[in-house]
Amino acid sequence: MKIKIGVVDTTFARVDMAAAALDELAKLPVEVERRTVPGIKDLAVECKRLLDGGCDACLALGWVGGADIDDQCAHEASLGIQMAKMMAGKHIVEAFVHEAEAKDKGELQSIAIDRARKHAVNAYLLVAKPLELTKQAGRGLRQGRAHVGQLGGKAP
Amino acid sequence: MKIKIGVVDTTFARVDMAAAALDELAKLPVEVERRTVPGIKDLAVECKRLLDGGCDACLALGWVGGADIDDQCAHEASLGIQMAKMMAGKHIVEAFVHEAEAKDKGELQSIAIDRARKHAVNAYLLVAKPLELTKQAGRGLRQGRAHVGQLGGKAP
Amino acid sequence: MKIKIGVVDTTFARVDMAAAALDELAKLPVEVERRTVPGIKDLAVECKRLLDGGCDACLALGWVGGADIDDQCAHEASLGIQMAKMMAGKHIVEAFVHEAEAKDKGELQSIAIDRARKHAVNAYLLVAKPLELTKQAGRGLRQGRAHVGQLGGKAP
Amino acid sequence: MKIKIGVVDTTFARVDMAAAALDELAKLPVEVERRTVPGIKDLAVECKRLLDGGCDACLALGWVGGADIDDQCAHEASLGIQMAKMMAGKHIVEAFVHEAEAKDKGELQSIAIDRARKHAVNAYLLVAKPLELTKQAGRGLRQGRAHVGQLGGKAP
Amino acid sequence: MKIKIGVVDTTFARVDMAAAALDELAKLPVEVERRTVPGIKDLAVECKRLLDGGCDACLALGWVGGADIDDQCAHEASLGIQMAKMMAGKHIVEAFVHEAEAKDKGELQSIAIDRARKHAVNAYLLVAKPLELTKQAGRGLRQGRAHVGQLGGKAP
Numbered sequence: 044m045k046i047k048i049g050v051v052d053t054t055f056a057r058v059d060m061a062a063a064a065l066d067e068l069a070k071l072p073v074e075v076e077r078r079t080v081p082g083i084k085d086l087a088v089e090c091k092r093l094l095d096g097g098c099d100a101c102l103a104l105g106w107v108g109g110a111d112i113d114d115q116c117a118h119e120a121s122l123g124i125q126m127a128k129m130m131a132g133k134h135i136v137e138a139f140v141h142e143a144e145a146k147d148k149g150e151l152q153s154i155a156i157d158r159a160r161k162h163a164v165n166a167y168l169l170v171a172k173p174l175e176l177t178k179q180a181g182r183g184l185r186q187g188r189a190h191v192g193q194l195g196g197k198a199p
Numbered sequence: 200m201k202i203k204i205g206v207v208d209t210t211f212a213r214v215d216m217a218a219a220a221l222d223e224l225a226k227l228p229v230e231v232e233r234r235t236v237p238g239i240k241d242l243a244v245e246c247k248r249l250l251d252g253g254c255d256a257c258l259a260l261g262w263v264g265g266a267d268i269d270d271q272c273a274h275e276a277s278l279g280i281q282m283a284k285m286m287a288g289k290h291i292v293e294a295f296v297h298e299a300e301a302k303d304k305g306e307l308q309s310i311a312i313d314r315a316r317k318h319a320v321n322a323y324l325l326v327a328k329p330l331e332l333t334k335q336a337g338r339g340l341r342q343g344r345a346h347v348g349q350l351g352g353k354a355p
Numbered sequence: 356m357k358i359k360i361g362v363v364d365t366t367f368a369r370v371d372m373a374a375a376a377l378d379e380l381a382k383l384p385v386e387v388e389r390r391t392v393p394g395i396k397d398l399a400v401e402c403k404r405l406l407d408g409g410c411d412a413c414l415a416l417g418w419v420g421g422a423d424i425d426d427q428c429a430h431e432a433s434l435g436i437q438m439a440k441m442m443a444g445k446h447i448v449e450a451f452v453h454e455a456e457a458k459d460k461g462e463l464q465s466i467a468i469d470r471a472r473k474h475a476v477n478a479y480l481l482v483a484k485p486l487e488l489t490k491q492a493g494r495g496l497r498q499g500r501a502h503v504g505q506l507g508g509k510a511p
Numbered sequence: 512m513k514i515k516i517g518v519v520d521t522t523f524a525r526v527d528m529a530a531a532a533l534d535e536l537a538k539l540p541v542e543v544e545r546r547t548v549p550g551i552k553d554l555a556v557e558c559k560r561l562l563d564g565g566c567d568a569c570l571a572l573g574w575v576g577g578a579d580i581d582d583q584c585a586h587e588a589s590l591g592i593q594m595a596k597m598m599a600g601k602h603i604v605e606a607f608v609h610e611a612e613a614k615d616k617g618e619l620q621s622i623a624i625d626r627a628r629k630h631a632v633n634a635y636l637l638v639a640k641p642l643e644l645t646k647q648a649g650r651g652l653r654q655g656r657a658h659v660g661q662l663g664g665k666a667p
Numbered sequence: 668m669k670i671k672i673g674v675v676d677t678t679f680a681r682v683d684m685a686a687a688a689l690d691e692l693a694k695l696p697v698e699v700e701r702r703t704v705p706g707i708k709d710l711a712v713e714c715k716r717l718l719d720g721g722c723d724a725c726l727a728l729g730w731v732g733g734a735d736i737d738d739q740c741a742h743e744a745s746l747g748i749q750m751a752k753m754m755a756g757k758h759i760v761e762a763f764v765h766e767a768e769a770k771d772k773g774e775l776q777s778i779a780i781d782r783a784r785k786h787a788v789n790a791y792l793l794v795a796k797p798l799e800l801t802k803q804a805g806r807g808l809r810q811g812r813a814h815v816g817q818l819g820g821k822a823p
Contacts, residue, residue: 052336052337053336053337054332054335054336054337054338054340055339055340055341056336056337056338056339057337057338057339057347057348057349057350058337058349058350058352059336059337059349059352060337061336061337062337077333078329078332078333079329079332079333079335079336080290080325080332081292081318081321081325081332081340081342084277084280084281084293085290085292085325087281087284087285088281088284088285088288088289088290088291089290091285091288092288095288106337112297112300114739115270115273115274115277116277117739118739118742118743119274119277119278119281120281121708121739121740121743122278122281122743122746122747123281123284123285124708125708125711125712125743125744125746125747125750126281126282126285126750127285128711128712128747129711129712129715129747129750129751129754130285132712132715132716132719133712134704134709134712134713135712136705136709137708141736144736148350148351151350152350152351162705165705169704169705169709173702173703176678176702176703176704176705177701177702177703179678179703180676180677180678180680180683180685180703181676181677181678181680181681181682181683181684181685181686181730182678182680182681183679183680183681184678184679184705185679186705191681192681193681193682193683194681194682194772194775194776195772195776196682196683208492208493209492209493210488210491210492210493210494210496211495211496211497212492212493212494212495213493213494213495213503213504213505213506214493214505214506214508215492215493215505215508216493217492217493218493233489234485234488234489235485235488235489235491235492236446236481236488237448237474237477237481237488237496237498240433240436240437240449241446241448241481243437243440243441244437244440244441244444244445244446244447245446247441247444248444251444262493268453268456271426271429271430271433272433274430275430275433275434275437276437278434278437279437279440279441282437282438282441283441286441304506304507307506308506308507364648364649365648365649366644366647366648366649366650366652367651367652367653368648368649368650368651369649369650369651369659369660369661369662370649370661370662370664371648371649371661371664372649373648373649374649389645390641390644390645391641391644391645391647391648392602392637392644393604393630393633393637393644393652393654396589396592396593396605397602397604397637399593399596399597400593400596400597400600400601400602400603401602403597403600404600407600418649424609424612427582427585427586427589428589430586431586431589431590431593432593434590434593435593435596435597438593438594438597439597442597460662460663463662464662464663520804520805521804521805522800522803522804522805522806522808523807523808523809524804524805524806524807525805525806525807525815525816525817525818526805526817526818526820527804527805527817527820528805529804529805530805545801546797546800546801547797547800547801547803547804548758548793548800549760549786549789549793549800549808549810552745552748552749552761553758553760553793555749555752555753556749556752556753556756556757556758556759557758559753559756560756563756574805580765580768583738583741583742583745584745586742587742587745587746587749588749590746590749591746591749591752591753594749594750594753595753598753616818616819619818620818620819
């Protein structure tokens, strides 16, 4: 039976992160189930529903606005995702983009796409090839930007 | 059997958000169950009770005062709502209005009404028509204010 | 069978809030179970024990000192109360008084007594007469101070 | 059967708080089970294990360093303790000492010892003599420093 | 049957903390199960999976970047770890390194290695030799830096 990955995104996001994630997952031997919710705080329960319904792992694609209240919402969303993971006993890889982390729209788009792609692969590896992750342990990998590498050590 | 949406509001709120939400839900093929609690921190358990009692989703209408302590209460209320969602395995759409987010009373009222209406529809779509939400994925939708649209992309 | 309300207060509090709450509950057709714990962080589990033991709702009377650490304790206490409510599926009405919210001792006492009384009634209404709360929905009710009323609307 | 109190302390602490607590508990008709963990974040699960293993209540003796990160650790530890209490349905009395709350080493030691002793007694009273706590309700009791008393009211 | 310790690290880390931990555990009579996840927020559920799968305790090796958002992620990761511990009823020793806690790369590496080694031993002691920890109770032990000792008291 094929591995099944759930992908959940939001209508609040300003970049179509799911398109990037789905494109990446299409290259892998996985089945995909996709849902869209209004905002980041709705991601956790939707992921839990997908995991309870048979998905092996989920990718939670979130968009965080630039105001202080948005940061608090992201924090609450993340804690909900921790709860969902604990109850389902499965991974939910969180790919959140914060409007404040880029200097302009172009950089924001590029961060969003890169993070969605790399974490889509991470969701797959966690289920299908955990040893591939161990080979990269402690190497300073980043999603959204270039890898930073190990301190005085191995390249990523 | 008709879809059942729970609507919970507070006596603390200074705008009758439930009236707006109920008006919106009256246009949809749903049954509504409505409750009122004192303040935002009481919303989560009331929603959980409604979900356990047969509601398919809930709308939590909260009002956040202008003091620092109110922000903390809203945070606690939101975390309670995350817990309630996880335990019930169903959606609770959170429509909170913060007194500090508007410059005057008129704007505050308009935010509260718009947010209550749009999230009432979201609660319905999550249960009845999830694909409608997916069509709007990543389009920068907002509740309380006008949609902001996709970055360099599709209109909402 | 009579409704049973649990009342939990602390030895840390500097006002006898339970006396006010019990006085108010004595006017209502309820049975009362009362416990005292050292501080606010002990309230949640005591309420849960009372709810598991048959109480229909609880009133948690907390006192928050004036230091930063006290605010953090109140936050942790509130999150514990959210957990307790979720697990019991019943209401715990939180009546916390912060030393910093009043300008002098007299005002602090008056806030504490007013909040304890009004929330004692709220705990009763949530169980016995939820429709009474719905009649006051969105009317700007306050506990501890005078009601503020609806924005450009109905009196409380 | 004798009441059983669990006492958990840390190797991170700079004062032997458990010695003070154990000395106090030796004067009471209780059995004691004692464990030591590395730091505050390890307290919650150890307490839960003791409660699940038959202890009637626990005393969690924590030490909080002077850096910002230590405050955050204390917060996480406290939330873990709230979770443990909810799941066990029993009290865990938290006696945490913050390095920043004293002006010198002597005061810090005296706070730690006083708090450990008084909360050891509280853990006992919660299980064995809850009415003794109710007699002191709202009297401004403090652990670590002298009691502050009721506002314009009864002495502690 | 041999004690089994789970070791979970991340690809985000910039130092190979797992190598240090595994080296330390190789000196002890334990079996080790090792996993790698993308970042700190993925540690909790992986540890829970290992504990549910038979590990007696886990070591969670986390790396916290230097931005504000990294601190928030660490906080969420820690709360997830508290949840995992509560549900599994077993210890997860958290060894997190914050980029901001060192003045240069060399110090950061040395903190990471020292903390991983000492906490690997702590995970073992919690399961196999709890009395060894009690002998060091209240002695000001530190991981990442030198022990600070008891206030006016015993050496570590």
